[in-house]
Amino acid sequence: MTKLRFKNTFLRKLFLLLRIILKHTLMLENKKITNYDGLYGDEAGKYSSEYIFLESIASRSKDFDWHIKTHVHIQLFQVFIIKNGSLDFQDAFGLHTLEAPCVILVPATALHGLSYRPPVDGFILTLSASIIEDIFQTSHPIWQTFESIRILKNLTEQETFERILSMIRLVEEELFSDHPERLMMIKAILTQFFIYTHRLTTQENQWQGDSLQMGYFRRFQQLIKEASLHQSIPAFAEQLHISPVHLNRICKAVAGKSAIEIVHQNLIQEAQKYLLHTSHSVSEIAYLLDFEYPNYFAKLFKKYVGLSPVEFRQQDRR
Numbered sequence: 001m002t003k004l005r006f007k008n009t010f011l012r013k014l015f016l017l018l019r020i021i022l023k024h025t026l027m028l029e030n031k032k033i034t035n036y037d038g039l040y041g042d043e044a045g046k047y048s049s050e051y052i053f054l055e056s057i058a059s060r061s062k063d064f065d066w067h068i069k070t071h072v073h074i075q076l077f078q079v080f081i082i083k084n085g086s087l088d089f090q091d092a093f094g095l096h097t098l099e100a101p102c103v104i105l106v107p108a109t110a111l112h113g114l115s116y117r118p119p120v121d122g123f124i125l126t127l128s129a130s131i132i133e134d135i136f137q138t139s140h141p142i143w144q145t146f147e148s149i150r151i152l153k154n155l156t157e158q159e160t161f162e163r164i165l166s167m168i169r170l171v172e173e174e175l176f177s178d179h180p181e182r183l184m185m186i187k188a189i190l191t192q193f194f195i196y197t198h199r200l201t202t203q204e205n206q207w208q209g210d211s212l213q214m215g216y217f218r219r220f221q222q223l224i225k226e227a228s229l230h231q232s233i234p235a236f237a238e239q240l241h242i243s244p245v246h247l248n249r250i251c252k253a254v255a256g257k258s259a260i261e262i263v264h265q266n267l268i269q270e271a272q273k274y275l276l277h278t279s280h281s282v283s284e285i286a287y288l289l290d291f292e293y294p295n296y297f298a299k300l301f302k303k304y305v306g307l308s309p310v311e312f313r314q315q316d317r318r
Contacts, residue, residue: 033111034071039126040064051076051128052186054172057120066120070113073106077129077146080104081168085120089113091149101161103152105197110149123168127190135191142198150201160200167193216240217254220247224266230290233259268304271297275313282309 036042039053041064057080061068070090082100089096089104090113098104100122106112108129136143155161170189174182223236236259237244244259251259267289274285286297301309 034069036071036073037075040068040071049128049130050183051126052131052171052175053126054168054175055124055126057082057116057122057124058118060124061114061116061120062118066116066118068114070111072109072111073126075108075129076126077108077132078106078127079125080106080114080122081125081164082120082122083165084122086117087120088115088117089151090115096151098151098153101155103155103164103197105146105150105152107146107148112149123172125168125171131187131190132194135187136194142194145198145201146194150197152197152200155200163196164193167196213250213253216242216247216250220251220259220262221266224263228290231263233263236263264300264304268301271301271309272305272312275309285309 038044040060080103082098082102082104084100086097086099089098092111100120104112132143132146155164167189171186171193174186174189179185219240220236223239224231227236233247234244237247240247242250247259251257251262255262257265271285271289274280274288275282278285280288282298283294286294289297291297298309301307301312305312307315
């Protein structure tokens, strides 16, 4: 077979890109994603713009040996409320092992699968995505929150999860009643439910962000102790795989100080130990801490402590 030769770099890159696209197209044809207009396993399910269904986890999942293979619902939004037990939840990014209590919110077209470990207790709320659109409109931040899968697993306060369950029970009561204006009432309850879970999602994102910041900050503190004296802030940032600007922001957020102030603070603490527990002169301590000029060390010490090294030592010995 004669190979095509491209003198033009752009054409060569375009040809390679087309080859990659063709390869992935063929792969997708060989591995089609299972999708349902209705509930999982219901091949004859028909879509309705006002579809709402509530069932226990066991009612459907046990028929599939508690294993729901990865699939998508083209136009249905699902909420999984896990009261007791555990499961493995699969999405496009990987496998998540979850323990009760937790809530999983899965928007339409999002790939997902579940493997329950019985005994498991909880509910699955399924509704048309258009209902949420009608309530919040596509431009609303709450709708935008649920454009991707959300997992609420930090539901440590019983009151929080009980509030979620109480709203689900209200939906159940309306669904299986013959009250007038049922749909209007259900939409009112769902409005409360999604606003509440939106708040929890925002709160959980904040906790995750705080946890990540604290992780960087603790690692930075450890690196300071392990590093050679007077290592630069860019060098610390490189070890943490973040930028110096990002490192400074983390230090400001956690400790209210810049990264260099944290480094200096550690140096001053070491200097205080030498001053209190050894007979080394101020100049000797400066050299031990790798200061080239003892007068710069004394100036830095006074800036942070409010006393010169000599005054600090004398004050302790009085």
